[in-house]
Every structure is written in structure tokens, then in C-alpha cells.
Amino acid sequence: MTQRRITDDLHVLMGVLPPRIAEAVQNANNSDQLLEIVMDLGRKPVARFTTGDLVLLEEEVTHEDLDFTVSRIGEFDADNRAGLERTLHRISAIRNRRGHIVGLTCRVGRAVYGTIDIIQDLIESGKSVLILGRPGIGKTTMLREAARILAEKKRVVIVDTSNEIGGDGDVPHPAVGAARRMQVPKPSLQHEVMIEAVENHNPEVIVIDEIGRELEAAAARTIAERGVQLIGTAHGRTLENLLLNPTLSDLVGGIEAVTLSDEEARRRGTQKTVLERRAPPTFDVLIEIQERDRLAIHPDVAAAVDALVRNNPLPPEIRYRDAEGNIHVEKPPAQPAARNGYGAMQAGFRRLMSEPAGGRASETAYSHREEMESEPRSMRTERLQPIRIYPYGVARNRLQQGAKRLGVPALIVRELAEADVLITLRAYYRSRQQTILEAEQRGMPIYVLRANTNTQIEQLLAELFNLSMQPEDGEDLEATIAQTQAAIQMVMNGERYVDLAPASAAIRRMQHEMARQYQLTSHSYGKEPNRRVRIYRE
Structure with missing residues (x-):
């Protein structure tokens, strides 16, 4: 397929050049390959082609030559560039310390279809x-x-x-x-x-x-x-x-x-x-x-x-x-280990919630979701089915402590074959360890943590057991939503920032999400149990 080249009104650019320089460009008879014409005070004018540079004249560029061109083009903007009306040509200026123009670069603009x-x-x-x-x-x-x-x-x-x-x-x-x-x-x-x-x-x-x-x-x-x-x-x-x-x-x-x-x-x-x-x-x-x-x-x-x-x-x-x-x-040779680590990591993190893999626990842990969501948390955790977790790079003792604090039946196993899900760290996932690949081949859900911290582990367990979006006992979800919406409206109406009431981690995540929907910024401040969300504009 051949290209169709269209040179945009090259005669217009020639019309703003000093006649002797324009004539020299035309005599070079290579307009299709012309890129730029360079005029520097006290130096010979040069035409730059795709094949190399060509000295146009033996005479040096004078102040009169530069003034001739400047008087025939538009005004220079803050970036020292000017143009020609309804063309793609560009003229760029070089100035001395007093702001006087001492050089011009006339770039040929083309539309190449x-x-x-x-x-x-x-x-x-x-x-x-x-x-x-x-x-x-x-x-x-x-x-x-x-x-x-x-x-x-x-x-x-x-x-x-x-x-x-x-x-x-x-x-x-x-x-x-x-x-x-x-x-x-x-x-x-x-x-x-x-x-x-x-x-x-x-x-x-x-x-x-x-x-x-x-x-x-x-x-x-x-x-x-x-x-x-x-x-x-x-x-x-x-x-x-x-x-x-x-x-x-x-x-x-x-x-x-x-x-x-x-x-x-x-x-x-x-x-x-x-x-x-x-x-x-x-x-x-x-x-x-x-x-x-x-x-x-x-x-x-x-x-x-x-x-x-x-x-x-x-x-x-x-x-x-x-x-x-x-x-x-x-095409490059196939690279089986090369893939979008971040996108795959996020997909793996959500996979369990959207596509249960068919293991014993993943089939049963959510079978009574609607019924559980209407119950107090203490009753929900009693009815949860155990989920067998294989931690890869994640501290087992922290997993056990987090499960105990949340009251969820997480069973920590030592063999991948015994597990319903795998939990790992972002660094392990990105490096495509053999254990990660084996879990994917089994169709096992993979959860990826940013860091090996108690907070990260507990948030993951809460989502794994479908507790992440539930308020703590005593929290009024509807009232919290109404208060958050009111705070968002106040910030959008000009308030510098609004602090919300202390809330559980689940409620705070919901508040952050609501702020993001309105393109506002939010951060959490304070220590538990008095940690709260602040909403503001950047």
C-alpha cells in the first residue's frame, strides 16, 4: 500500500523567505524530502532534508533576511513559535539576551494520508x-x-x-x-x-x-x-x-x-x-x-x-x-511468564467474589449470602462454612490472629492441594512463582495483598467471608450514607473539608468510595476505634 503525500502549500512558506533563499531551495529540487530551512544570523542558510543537510548559499544571513521573514508571519507565542494561517508550517525563533531574534527554524508542515x-x-x-x-x-x-x-x-x-x-x-x-x-x-x-x-x-x-x-x-x-x-x-x-x-x-x-x-x-x-x-x-x-x-x-x-x-x-x-x-x-517470541502483573493481580483479587472456583468452601461460603446479610455479625460468623487457605509469603500467625479477631472459620493449610484459596503478596505474584502458576492451573482463587500487615490481612478475610460491606453492630448504615452524602455536598458547595464521625473499616471504605464517585479526595485519620474519614477537594 503506497503512501499519498500531500505537501501543504509549500509555496506559502517560500513566500515568507527572502527571495534569494527561496530560490535556492527551489533549485535544490528536492521538496518532497525537505524538513526545515535554518537561518542563523552571520551564518550560511541551510536546508535540512531527510537525506542530510545542504548549504543553500555562500552568503551569510543578515538582519534584513530575518526581518523580511518575521514581518510576513504571525506573532510569536510564549514558546517562540509562530505559524502561517491555514497551513501546518511552523517558524521557531532563537533570541539573544535582549530578546532580539538572531535565528529562525522554518519547519515544513505536511499532512501525509x-x-x-x-x-x-x-x-x-x-x-x-x-x-x-x-x-x-x-x-x-x-x-x-x-x-x-x-x-x-x-x-x-x-x-x-x-x-x-x-x-x-x-x-x-x-x-x-x-x-x-x-x-x-x-x-x-x-x-x-x-x-x-x-x-x-x-x-x-x-x-x-x-x-x-x-x-x-x-x-x-x-x-x-x-x-x-x-x-x-x-x-x-x-x-x-x-x-x-x-x-x-x-x-x-x-x-x-x-x-x-x-x-x-x-x-x-x-x-x-x-x-x-x-x-x-x-x-x-x-x-x-x-x-x-x-x-x-x-x-x-x-x-x-x-x-x-x-x-x-x-x-x-x-x-x-x-x-x-x-x-x-x-511478532516477538511467546513469553508465557510475561503478563500484566497489576491487572492480573486485581483480577485475581476479585475472582473469588465474582467467579467461585468450585472448591468445597467456595461453593458453600456464599450459599446463604442474602440470609446472612440481614443478621447481626455475631450470628453470621457462627453460620459461615470453613475456608481452607494456603498462605504463600503471608505470615501464618497473622492470618490466624486476624481470623480469631473477626471470628471467621479460616483454616490455614500447609499443602496447596488441600486449599480452597491462595493468599500471597504483590511481589510474589508479580514474579510469577511456580506455586502461583500451579494455583492458576487448578482454577483456584488467588488473593493478593499489598503488604504483610494485620490491617491488610483482616480486610482480606472480611471480604473473603463476605463481611467487608457490613456495618458493625450498632452502626446505622442508612444514617451513615445520608451523613456522607451531606458532607460531600458541603465540600462541593465550597467547604474546605468535612470530617465524618468515627466508623468501622467497612463503613470507611464505603465513604471513600462515595467520595471517589464525586471526584473528591478522602483520607482516614486517627486510631481505632476513633478513626474517621475526611473529605475534601484537592
């Missing part, structure tokens, strides 16, 4: 896609084409920081199709426009170029968490570059140092301090543009980061277009 077909399946999958690559390799061109294709079926909003995607002027360039474009008054306000786009214009897709600041990375995470697909570019060439960038590493989940116990470090054969992914990635898919027609694709960013921090990187999928325009896809 057909560039997105090599990744169109990923763009149309609904997943958020991040594109990396060196400057001038075609990230923005690909982004522009993605916006056009998606806008044929979805509501697309482009956050256009330097008018590079939709072109200069108030009317977006036809290359973006039906996508709507929001301009950014200052580059430092890009994150605010990103949030405004979601809150005011109900998009299904947000397209954003050059995510480069921490606030923009945070805004991207907020957008993704609201269920909006993101298609964006960022500074960097590879996934490794991005992970090492403290400003942008959150786009792929970030990394943090975790200290292991002596026993765990010996078991792994590693140092006590290891790196792990900090959070779910903002973007699901990452694309590295290696060359204009050659891409390296990480279809599961979470799995790629998990493997990378364990010094066992997953090979990317390679896609390239040959000289005839045909697309080739080279």
Missing part, C-alpha cells in the same frame, strides 16, 4: 497510545492522521499547544478532519486545557502533542482514569528513556524502590532493595518510531515495565513498511 495504517488497529482499539521518537521523525504527522481517522467515528478533541497539529489560525487544517481543536494560550497552561477539554466538551478521545511537564503527565492520568482514550506523544525515544525521566515516568506507571525482607531477598537471589512499577500506566500501548517506516511496539506497557525492572525486558513487536508500501509485522 496513509501513515496511520501501520498502527490503525491499535489506534482504533480504544486503548490509550503513547508515541515516542526523535524530533522530526513524524510523530506529529502520525498524531494528526490518527485524529482524522478517529474523528470519523468518535468525538475527538485535539489539545494543540503550538498549533502544530491543526495548523495556525482559528480554523483547523482539513488534515484533522472532523476533530475539534482547542488552542493553548501558553505552553505552561497545557495541563489546564487538557482537563478543560474533558470537563467541557465530552470527548471520547483526547489527542495531545509533546507531553513534557509533570503537570501534563498528571493531567493525562486524570483523563485516562475518567475513561477517555488518549493518543499522545512525549519527549523520549524508548521506553527505557521514559522510565529514567522522573518527570514523565508516571506515563508508564513509574518505578519505585522496594525493600525486601532478608528471607525474600535470599529466595529471589537479589539485593534487599529492588525496583518495581509504582502504579498502573497511563498509556496502555507504547510505540517507538525507530525510522519513518519502522516502529517498535509494546502492546502491554504494564508487562513491559514489569519485565524491564526485573532485568528481563520483553522484545517489542516490530512493524515496517517496505519499498512497495506493504506492511510487515514481526
Whole structure:
């Protein structure tokens, strides 16, 4: 499949150049490969092509040459970029210490139809896609084409920081199709426009170029968490570059140092301090543009980061277009141990509640759920059926103590074959231990704890025995819900924060969930039995 290249009004760009320089560009007779024209005061003008640089004239650039171009283009914004009305061309300025322009970079803007077909399946999958690559390799061109294709079926909003995607002027360039474009008054306000786009214009897709600041990375995470697909570019060439960038590493989940116990470090054969992914990635898919027609694709960013921090990187999928325009896809070898650790961990954590595995206890523990929910907790625990638990990496004594405090019949077994469920820690689950794999093969529900603490263990046991959403004896659930709703309304009406009455862990979890539904922040304060929830705006 051949590309159809459309050069956007190159004669318009030539019209703002000094005539002798414009004539030299035309004499080079290679306009299809032209990237930029560089004019620096006191130096020879240079044309940059995809094949290399070419000195246009032996005469040096003068003040008059720079003034000629500046007088014929729009005003420079705060990022020292200007454009030409209804085109995709961009002129960037270099200034001296007094603010005078001493250099210009005139970038040729093109709309290239057909560039997105090599990744169109990923763009149309609904997943958020991040594109990396060196400057001038075609990230923005690909982004522009993605916006056009998606806008044929979805509501697309482009956050256009330097008018590079939709072109200069108030009317977006036809290359973006039906996508709507929001301009950014200052580059430092890009994150605010990103949030405004979601809150005011109900998009299904947000397209954003050059995510480069921490606030923009945070805004991207907020957008993704609201269920909006993101298609964006960022500074960097590879996934490794991005992970090492403290400003942008959150786009792929970030990394943090975790200290292991002596026993765990010996078991792994590693140092006590290891790196792990900090959070779910903002973007699901990452694309590295290696060359204009050659891409390296990480279809599961979470799995790629998990493997990378364990010094066992997953090979990317390679896609390239040959000289005839045909697309080739080279799949990496199968990696059975490489999977989305965080997503699978969460799925495992919920599996018992949604899909009982058919073991003795999992068939019976919930058979009288509706009947039990109407009884006091003391009566419910008496009627619960025993559940056999195999702890892998979790302290047995803490499990036994937690079961005793909750009054639930948890039986701690020493063999996996005897168990109804397996409980383990996040670190064990991510490293894909043989015991974990064996439990999955058996179809056994797996519960994953963030930490080996009494609180975590008791919360898990409460959920395992269906006690997690029940109030303590004496707690009025309806009154608590009404009070929480009233507090939420007060905060939304302008109160700085509202403290709720002390409540049990189950009630506090419900209050946190209600606050999240209204996009408010909540934290728990104090010690039991006086621990309470505070709701406030960020």
C-alpha cells in the first residue's frame, strides 16, 4: 500500500523567505524530502532534508533576511513559535539576551494520508497510545492522521499547544478532519486545557502533542482514569528513556524502590532493595518510531515495565513498511511468564467474589449470602462454612490472629492441594512463582495483598467471608450514607473539608468510595476505634 503525500502549500512558506533563499531551495529540487530551512544570523542558510543537510548559499544571513521573514508571519507565542494561517508550517525563533531574534527554524508542515495504517488497529482499539521518537521523525504527522481517522467515528478533541497539529489560525487544517481543536494560550497552561477539554466538551478521545511537564503527565492520568482514550506523544525515544525521566515516568506507571525482607531477598537471589512499577500506566500501548517506516511496539506497557525492572525486558513487536508500501509485522517470541502483573493481580483479587472456583468452601461460603446479610455479625460468623487457605509469603500467625479477631472459620493449610484459596503478596505474584502458576492451573482463587500487615490481612478475610460491606453492630448504615452524602455536598458547595464521625473499616471504605464517585479526595485519620474519614477537594 503506497503512501499519498500531500505537501501543504509549500509555496506559502517560500513566500515568507527572502527571495534569494527561496530560490535556492527551489533549485535544490528536492521538496518532497525537505524538513526545515535554518537561518542563523552571520551564518550560511541551510536546508535540512531527510537525506542530510545542504548549504543553500555562500552568503551569510543578515538582519534584513530575518526581518523580511518575521514581518510576513504571525506573532510569536510564549514558546517562540509562530505559524502561517491555514497551513501546518511552523517558524521557531532563537533570541539573544535582549530578546532580539538572531535565528529562525522554518519547519515544513505536511499532512501525509496513509501513515496511520501501520498502527490503525491499535489506534482504533480504544486503548490509550503513547508515541515516542526523535524530533522530526513524524510523530506529529502520525498524531494528526490518527485524529482524522478517529474523528470519523468518535468525538475527538485535539489539545494543540503550538498549533502544530491543526495548523495556525482559528480554523483547523482539513488534515484533522472532523476533530475539534482547542488552542493553548501558553505552553505552561497545557495541563489546564487538557482537563478543560474533558470537563467541557465530552470527548471520547483526547489527542495531545509533546507531553513534557509533570503537570501534563498528571493531567493525562486524570483523563485516562475518567475513561477517555488518549493518543499522545512525549519527549523520549524508548521506553527505557521514559522510565529514567522522573518527570514523565508516571506515563508508564513509574518505578519505585522496594525493600525486601532478608528471607525474600535470599529466595529471589537479589539485593534487599529492588525496583518495581509504582502504579498502573497511563498509556496502555507504547510505540517507538525507530525510522519513518519502522516502529517498535509494546502492546502491554504494564508487562513491559514489569519485565524491564526485573532485568528481563520483553522484545517489542516490530512493524515496517517496505519499498512497495506493504506492511510487515514481526511478532516477538511467546513469553508465557510475561503478563500484566497489576491487572492480573486485581483480577485475581476479585475472582473469588465474582467467579467461585468450585472448591468445597467456595461453593458453600456464599450459599446463604442474602440470609446472612440481614443478621447481626455475631450470628453470621457462627453460620459461615470453613475456608481452607494456603498462605504463600503471608505470615501464618497473622492470618490466624486476624481470623480469631473477626471470628471467621479460616483454616490455614500447609499443602496447596488441600486449599480452597491462595493468599500471597504483590511481589510474589508479580514474579510469577511456580506455586502461583500451579494455583492458576487448578482454577483456584488467588488473593493478593499489598503488604504483610494485620490491617491488610483482616480486610482480606472480611471480604473473603463476605463481611467487608457490613456495618458493625450498632452502626446505622442508612444514617451513615445520608451523613456522607451531606458532607460531600458541603465540600462541593465550597467547604474546605468535612470530617465524618468515627466508623468501622467497612463503613470507611464505603465513604471513600462515595467520595471517589464525586471526584473528591478522602483520607482516614486517627486510631481505632476513633478513626474517621475526611473529605475534601484537592
